[in-house]
Amino acid sequence: MIITVTGSVGTGKTAISKKLAKKLKLVYVDVNGVIEKNKLRDRYIKKLDTYEVDISKLNAFLIKLINSSKKGLVIDSHLSHYLPEKNVDYCVVCKCDLSILKKRLNLRKYNKAKIRENLDSEIFDVCLVEALENKHEVIVIDTSSKSIGVCVDEITKKIK
Ligand SMILES: Nc1ncnc2c1ncn2[C@@H]1O[C@H](COP(=O)(O)OP(=O)(O)OP(=O)(O)O)[C@@H](O)[C@H]1O
Ligand SMILES: [Mg+2]
Structure with a gap:
């Protein structure tokens, strides 16, 4: 999984x-850590105080991880929906x-500027639109009005 x-x-x-990884007994993957450890950061963008990431290098790295892992994974990243659909069972969009x-x-x-950029990304549903464009099996979860536990229960119910 x-x-x-x-x-x-x-x-x-x-x-x-x-919480989802714990509940489903899967391994949690912190992609920010993966990016840092494996030097997948590119150019620094001063205005947004963030780094560009080479998506093809990141995908190659994560696909290797998926293929070599004996256990199922929960991959945490706003870049995770760029993984090919064939490597992923479900794509949760928060x-x-x-x-x-x-x-x-x-x-x-x-x-x-960073707050504006991130709010705009939510307004335009960038991650959801891109996840759907990539043909992922999408599960949308709104985290604003429910506890994390309730959100995780809802996600698990939708996973067959
Ligand atoms: N369902 C929820 N109920 C209450 N607080 C929540 C809920 N979901 C997230 N939060 C809170 O919102 C904040 C942001 O959550 P979190 O760090 O998990 O977001 P993120 O998407 O991983 O952010 P980033 O993109 O920076 O990694 C945290 O303080 C977290 O505790
Ligand atoms: Mg985070």
Whole structure:
């Protein structure tokens, strides 16, 4: 079982992924850690205080990990929906109400441009649209009004 968890920044991917992995006895994969350890970061974007990532290198790395893993995986990343559909069973897309998301991002003390960019990504449903374009078996979960436990219960029910 390979599950990817995507969604705009701050929508709850990590909270959901860790709990989902525990519940389904799968291995949690922190893609940010993978990117850092394996030097998959590219150019630094000053305005957004973030790094570009080479998606084809990241995909190649994650596909190797999927193919070599004896256990199922929960892959936590806003880039995870770029994995080919054939390597993934389910793609969970986390969503969040905009006012709640704004509060979550403000708490992180991100700069204005970074908050704007991330809210825009949620407004335009970038991850969901791209996941559907990539033909993933998508499960959408809104994390704004339910506890993480309830969200994870809903996801598991949708997994056959
Ligand atoms: N269902 C929920 N109920 C209450 N709080 C939540 C819920 N889901 C997430 N949160 C909170 O929202 C914040 C952001 O969640 P989290 O770090 O999991 O998001 P993320 O999508 O992994 O962010 P990033 O893209 O930066 O990795 C955390 O403080 C988390 O506890
Ligand atoms: Mg996270």
